[in-house]
Amino acid sequence: MSLRRFLLLGILLPVGLFVVINAASLYRQTLSAVNTAYDRTLLASAKSIGELLDVQGFDDAAQLRVTVPYAALEAFEADNQSRMFYRVSTKQGELVSGFAELRAWRGTLPDKSTYAALVDFYDDTFRGEPVRVAVLLQPVASQAGRGMAVIQVAETLELRETLTRKILVDTLWRQAVLVAVIALVAVLVIQRATQPVRQLSVTMEHRREGDLTPISAPDAPRELLPLVEATNHVMARLDHLLENQKRFVRDAAHQLRTPLAVLKTQVQSALRGDIEPQQALAEINDTVDRATLLANQMLSLAKVEQLRQQPEVAMHDFAQVTRSIALELSPLIADRNLDFDITTDPAPVVAHEWMLRELARNLLHNAIRHSPPGGVLSIRVVADANSAALTIADGGPGISAELRTRLFEPFSTGNPLSGSGLGLAICREIVDALGGTLSLENREQRGRVEGLDTTVRLPLRENGG
Known part of the structure; x- marks a missing residue:
């Protein structure tokens, strides 16, 4: 069903229902008023007949006499549409004058009446x-007697029915006009209110394929702004994902071309016999290792963006993950004969376990690679009320001020022969996704750089990404 x-x-169903109920109520009220008005006419007719009564004798011996000319009732007949009949009888029901076919009254007077008379009204049939x-009930008194007369005046319903039908038609006509006006106003208002939605729909339909720029809807009503903002947010996320995919393809095509070209050259040189087979295999192995590392790190960088769109709900101990990574890399630590120390406190964080492992692995591997043989390498994980902090202190040469400005950019490295330049870029993406911070600070003593302190701070229990 459309919004309109x-x-x-x-709008119209409740209004229509209300109009029907109101029309029925108004019709009943008007009909009651019509009956009341014509009942007064009947009462006036009965009273006029009562004025013509005469009596001889008293009480039970009273004999009533009446002569009612037709002109006495003709004055109360309206437009010749209705006919009136009367019956005058004693209290015991004996006919005195009038139409004998009109059944004698056997009812009782109402307890409460709006008229200053002993009167009752009821519906009956006369001649079908x-x-x-x-x-x-009219008391009659004269010098010759005293008694009680029962005067009945009946009126056919043609005039009442005609007036009732006219009232009903007028009421329905007026209500129909009212409903039509309300419907017209509702259509115009709804058409105007939904115009921004239709304009927005047309704008979106005519957009170029791949256009993810934010929607501009300055004339949209306040109720539509949350939808526009949410759509812009989704489109921004899609644009970010597409840009990352484009960057990944572009970087992969650019970065993998070089090691593959080098590998092909080395293979052709080995086939020609330009160098010794053992040396050729060693060079090819080194090139393959670098290409493998580059491919794995590029895939890791792409996976970080993928996981960023999938918020993690599980909680992992950053300290335990760091210890596990340190155990995996222990052969590298032993190979360089490093003075290694690790101290950890429990640090529960809400994050993908792969992110935590990749973060710790890249940072620790980077510290091992830049630590001199026999140097010092320490790891410390501490937690306070708000965050968990991982600090890796190596004994390397530190970083220069010029390198610090671009060190977190992809493929930026201080030594092209020792790495691909993606390790710290991966770490920065992971830390940003988890809502943390990453800092690199030279550790100096007496103006001399003694190493580099790498500190990662992540929020506890809540994922800030």
């Missing part, structure tokens, strides 16, 4: 037609 149809139904009857 939903809004129209949501429905009639409305007014019955009046």
